[in-house]
Amino acid sequence: MAEIPEHLLRRSAEAKAKTLGVPVEQIMAELGGESVPAAAPAAAAAAPTAPAAAPPPATPTIPEGVRTQRMLTVVKAKAIQGAKRKPTDKVNVWPHLLAIEFVALLVVMGLLIVFSVYQDAPLLELANPNEQPNPSKAPWYFLGLQELLSYFDPQVAGVLIPGLGLAGLALIPYVDRTRSIRPTDRKFAIMMFTFFVVASAILTIIGSFYRGPGFNFTFPWRDGIFFDL
Amino acid sequence: MADGNDSGNGRTTLGERLSGVGERIRASEAWESIFRPGSPFRKGYSDSPRNRSYVVMNNVLYHLHPVKVKRHGVRLSYTLCLGGLSFFLFILLTITGIFLMFYYRPAAPEAYIDIAALSTDVAFGQLVRNLHRWGAHLMVITVFLHMTRVFYHGAYKPPREFNWVVGVVLLFLTLLLSFTGYLLPWDQLALWAVTVGTNMGGYTPVFGDQVSFVLLGGIQVGGPTLLRFYVLHVLALPFIIVIFMAVHFWRVRKDGGISGPL
Numbered sequence: 001m002a003e004i005p006e007h008l009l010r011r012s013a014e015a016k017a018k019t020l021g022v023p024v025e026q027i028m029a030e031l032g033g034e035s036v037p038a039a040a041p042a043a044a045a046a047a048p049t050a051p052a053a054a055p056p057p058a059t060p061t062i063p064e065g066v067r068t069q070r071m072l073t074v075v076k077a078k079a080i081q082g083a084k085r086k087p088t089d090k091v092n093v094w095p096h097l098l099a100i101e102f103v104a105l106l107v108v109m110g111l112l113i114v115f116s117v118y119q120d121a122p123l124l125e126l127a128n129p130n131e132q133p134n135p136s137k138a139p140w141y142f143l144g145l146q147e148l149l150s151y152f153d154p155q156v157a158g159v160l161i162p163g164l165g166l167a168g169l170a171l172i173p174y175v176d177r178t179r180s181i182r183p184t185d186r187k188f189a190i191m192m193f194t195f196f197v198v199a200s201a202i203l204t205i206i207g208s209f210y211r212g213p214g215f216n217f218t219f220p221w222r223d224g225i226f227f228d229l
Numbered sequence: 230m231a232d233g234n235d236s237g238n239g240r241t242t243l244g245e246r247l248s249g250v251g252e253r254i255r256a257s258e259a260w261e262s263i264f265r266p267g268s269p270f271r272k273g274y275s276d277s278p279r280n281r282s283y284v285v286m287n288n289v290l291y292h293l294h295p296v297k298v299k300r301h302g303v304r305l306s307y308t309l310c311l312g313g314l315s316f317f318l319f320i321l322l323t324i325t326g327i328f329l330m331f332y333y334r335p336a337a338p339e340a341y342i343d344i345a346a347l348s349t350d351v352a353f354g355q356l357v358r359n360l361h362r363w364g365a366h367l368m369v370i371t372v373f374l375h376m377t378r379v380f381y382h383g384a385y386k387p388p389r390e391f392n393w394v395v396g397v398v399l400l401f402l403t404l405l406l407s408f409t410g411y412l413l414p415w416d417q418l419a420l421w422a423v424t425v426g427t428n429m430g431g432y433t434p435v436f437g438d439q440v441s442f443v444l445l446g447g448i449q450v451g452g453p454t455l456l457r458f459y460v461l462h463v464l465a466l467p468f469i470i471v472i473f474m475a476v477h478f479w480r481v482r483k484d485g486g487i488s489g490p491l
Contacts, residue, residue: 090297094284097303098291104310105317112321112367116359123348126341127420129449136421139411141369141404146425158429170397172380173390181383181491193380228418229366 004070012072122228134213135226143207144200150215165196293478295486302487307382311375315403316474318368325361326463333413335459337452340415365407372403384488392480395473402470409462415455423458424450 212218385393446453
């Protein structure tokens with residue numbers, strides 16, 4: 001039978017003695033008696049003086065069917081192997097994602113080239129500061145704001161609304177504190193965002209196609225389109 | 230060395246010589262210093278999990294991605310590739326923009342003359358200008374749609390709040406880039422669109438006149454405005470947007486990759 005190292009026996013006995021409130025020697029004797037019946041007195045006696053006094057034989061003979069392990073301590077499963085992250089279903093970026101991205105890139109590139117071959121970018125006559133075309137329109141992404149200018153004071157429509165809009169957009173994650181990403185839990189946030197997106201889209205479309213000379217209302221099918229990209 | 234791989238009759242064919250050259254180039258220290266261990270350019274590509282990882286790890290551009298992503302993230306219907314396409318359009322606009330810079334002078338009448346000459350005197354000049362203009366409009370659209378996609382997936386929620394803010398800055402910079410570029414052809418459309426746009430800046434309370442003056446380099450859109458918008462368009466704003474894009478992409482990875490699934 002394999003010898004249990006002296007210091008481990010001693011530590012185990014001290015711990016046991018502390019919980020039971022009995023002297024260490026008594027426990028040591030019991031422990032020794034349990035594990036190594038033959039060498040019990042010798043081990044208990046030699047404990048404080050010479051741990052290596054009796055070296056075990058080079059190849060101890062273990063009888064068949066004798067268990068040589070001994071439980072020293074119990075470690076709860078979560079203490080060392082508790083996984084913090086749930087394993088997720090993942091795929092390799094190559095080829096799965098890169099192939100899709102490459103096709104998407106080719107499709108957009110192809111559409112853009114075809115469109116560019118058939119549709120030239122506009123180039124009107126040379127800029128002339130003395131001759132303002134009627135109507136004068138901002139680039140299309142500002143036409144929603146230009147549309148607002150005809151309803152509100154310039155300071156409100158030109159500065160306040162875009163400034164607050166941009167700041168509000170940036171602050172969304174700090175205002176919307178719902179942690180869930182399920183659409184059913186976010187009805188209010190989705191409703192508000194959709195409202196502003198649709199409103200700005202409608203304003204942009206009105207400003208682009210339904211405003212003619214003098215930025216007055218027109219119908220594109222009646223008076224033509226006053227819109228350049 | 231050339232006679233190392235003799236064929237049966239003791240003479241080397243041209244094909245053997247050429248393939249020998251290829252092998253020696255691939256075995257050379259110079260080649261191996263360029264392509265990192267495991268690169269398909271060293272030993273060729275065979276499909277294995279290890280090589281699939283190496284493809285991503287050994288390419289500086291693919292390295293924007295992790296080796297693996299969540300399965301729902303590669304579905305086309307989840308992202309519609311909008312963020313990636315915005316980045317692709319930015320690269321396309323950079324390349325076509327550099328081409329256009331070779332033929333463009335940012336001065337009051339010359340700019341218009343150069344753009345007009347581009348469509349007749351320069352090979353592919355009109356096509357490249359068209360690509361640049363339509364690509365720019367498309368980029369505004371893809372960036373905006375990317376933002377709405379991210380909102381509807383709730384992908385701005387912790388830990389991704391700050392990356393949403395960076396994204397809003399990127400949207401704003403994209404609009405500024407498009408707007409500064411709008412003036413550069415120096416035709417009636419450019420002049421008056423920018424005049425209408427910059428008039429709004431003049432309505433800024435208290436120091437509106439100063440904002441307008443700094444923006445235009447004068448009291449109305451003119452030669453100084455053209456130079457100012459040109460420098461902003463080709464140098465200052467791209468410089469800033471690249472920094473924000475680097476932070477944006479880096480944070481996507483650091484915040485745990487793609488959000489979801491819903």
